[in-house]
Amino acid sequence: MLFKMKITYLFIFFILISCIHSTKLKNEPIAKTQAIKAIKEVNNRLNSELDKDILLDNVLKQLKLNRSKIDTQFLALKIRPENSSETILIIPENVDAEDEGYDFILNSHIIIANSKTGKIKNSTTERWTSDAVMLTEATIDTAPYIVTDEIRAFGIRTKEQTQSQPNPYNNESLSLFIKSGDSLKKILNYYDVNTFIGEWNTICEGEFLDTENILIMSKEKTNGFYNLIVKSNKTYANSFKDRNGDCLSEEKLSLEKSKLIYNGIVYNK
Numbered sequence: 034m035l036f037k038m039k040i041t042y043l044f045i046f047f048i049l050i051s052c053i054h055s056t057k058l059k060n061e062p063i064a065k066t067q068a069i070k071a072i073k074e075v076n077n078r079l080n081s082e083l084d085k086d087i088l089l090d091n092v093l094k095q096l097k098l099n100r101s102k103i104d105t106q107f108l109a110l111k112i113r114p115e116n117s118s119e120t121i122l123i124i125p126e127n128v129d130a131e132d133e134g135y136d137f138i139l140n141s142h143i144i145i146a147n148s149k150t151g152k153i154k155n156s157t158t159e160r161w162t163s164d165a166v167m168l169t170e171a172t173i174d175t176a177p178y179i180v181t182d183e184i185r186a187f188g189i190r191t192k193e194q195t196q197s198q199p200n201p202y203n204n205e206s207l208s209l210f211i212k213s214g215d216s217l218k219k220i221l222n223y224y225d226v227n228t229f230i231g232e233w234n235t236i237c238e239g240e241f242l243d244t245e246n247i248l249i250m251s252k253e254k255t256n257g258f259y260n261l262i263v264k265s266n267k268t269y270a271n272s273f274k275d276r277n278g279d280c281l282s283e284e285k286l287s288l289e290k291s292k293l294i295y296n297g298i299v300y301n302k
Contacts, residue, residue, distance in 0.1 A: 084148075084149075085110055087151065088110070088120060088146065088148065088149075088151045089108075089110070089122075089151070090151070091146075091150065091151025091152070092122060092124065092144060092146055092151045092153060093124070095151075095152075095153050096124065096126075096142060096153075098124070098126060102126050102127055103124060103125060103126060103127070104125040104126075104127050104137070104139060106125075107123060107125040107139065107141070107161075107168075107170075107171040108123060108124065108125060109121075109122065109123040109171060109172060109173050110122050110123075110173075111173040111175060112148060113145075113175060113187070114175050115185055117148060118147065118148050118149070119145050119146070119147065119148060119154065120145070120146050120147075120148045121143075121144070121145055121173050121175070121187055122142075122143070122144045122145075122146060123141055123142070123143055123144075123171055123173065123189065124141070124142040124143075124144060125139040125140075125141045125142075125161070125171070126139060126140040126141070126142065127139060128140055128160075130162075134164065135162045135163060135164045136163045136164055136167065137162075137163050137168075138160065138161070138162050138163075139160070139161040139162075139168075140158055140159075140160060141158065141159045141160075141161050141171070142156060142157075142158050143156065143157050143158070143159065143189060143210065143217060144156045145212070145217070154215065155212050155213075155214075155215055155216060155217050156215075156216065156217060157210070157216055157217040157218075157219070161191070163193070165195060165197075166193050166194070166195055166202070167193060167194055167195065167196065168191065168192075168193050169192045169193060169194055170190075170191065170192040171189065171190070171191050171192075172189070172190045173187065173188070173189060173190075174187065174188030174189065174190050174207065175187050175188075176188065177250075178209055178250065179250055179259065180209070180211065180220065180250075180258050180259055180295075181254075181257060181258055181259065184211050184212075186209040186210060186211045186220060186221075187209070187210055188207050188208065188209050188210075188221075189207070189208045189210065190205055190206070190207050190208075190226070191205070191206055191208075191223070192204070192205045198235045199232065199233065199234070199235055200230075200231065200232055201229065201230070201231045201241075202229070202230050202231075203227075203228070203229045204225060204227070204228045204229075205225070205226050205227040205228075206223040206224055206225050206226065207221065207223075207224050207226045207248070208221055208222055208223055208224070209221035209300070219299065220258075220295065220298075220299050220300055221261075221293070221299065221300045222299055224246070224248075224293070224300075225244070225246060226245070226246045226247075226248070227244070227245055227246070228242075228243075228244045229241070229242070229243045229244075230242050233272065236280075237272055237273065237274055237280035238272060238273050238274060239271075239272050240269070240270070240271050240272075241269070241270040241271075241272075242267065242268070242269055242270075243267070243268040243270070244265060244266070244267050244268075245265070245266045245267075246263050246264070246265050247263070247264040247265075247266070248261050248262070248263060248293075249261070249262040249263075249264065250262075251292065255294040255295050255296075256294075256295050256296065256297050257295070258294075258295035258300075260292050260293065260294050260295075261292060261293040261294075261300055262290065262291075262292050263290065263291045263292060263293060264288070264289075264290055265287075265288070265289040265290070265291070266286070266287075266288060267286070267287045267288075267289065268284055268285070268286055269284065269285040269286075269287070270282055270283070270284050270285075271283050271284075
């Protein structure tokens with residue numbers, strides 16, 4: 034995929050150069066400036082993709098993994114906004130799942146590496162499985178989770194769902210990690226931030242619950258870590274048929290507030 038992107042960028046690059054030479058830009062300074070700017074942008078994008086490619090190769094060498102072992106659907110890289118010299122990576126390694134009853138299994142290497150050299154600075158590995166509840170997405174969350182005065186955590190969000198029509202289920206969970214020596218310590222374990230569940234007859238009648246949990250850093254601390262305030266927005270829906278056989282729906286909203294505190298190991302209620 035990265036190889037195709039390189040070819041595409043090079044193709045655009047040479048087209049832009051050809052345009053400059055074929056157009057009388059000497060008498061059109063504005064057009065010339067815009068064309069040069071466009072070339073620089075394409076070149077920067079190309080260099081960025083090349084850098085990511087080299088970074089990934091260097092990380093894989095240290096993990097002693099071939100690219101063929103990586104599930105690219107869940108591969109992710111993101112520069113830390115507070116420190117551009119560090120890049121967070123999710124390297125999902127495929128594991129044979131035939132004898133374990135899963136659709137697939139991933140040994141997901143979560144890594145902080147030097148953005149230029151790819152040298153691994155901190156890492157941990159998690160086992161992700163997918164079966165009836167199917168793993169569909171994994172992303173890196175670099176929102177400002179300032180958990181202490183000196184420590185900023187980062188998040189990994191995972192999404193999963195079922196294919197059941199009578200019992201639909203979608204869920205997005207958040208885990209938080211901080212540096213711990215040359216490892217990474219998980220301080221929030223798969224906390225549900227968005228969940229939709231339901232039970233219905235696939236025609237009309239049924240009940241549904243949609244929950245959104247918003248995490249906000251508190252100014253209060255427990256065991257040296259700031260508490261997490263959880264604002265929960267819940268929508269209850271009930272669908273039914275009226276006397277005329279028409280399908281109607283009623284909704285009820287509720288707002289709740291709770292908090293997660295750090296017990297010295299992880300955040301929990």
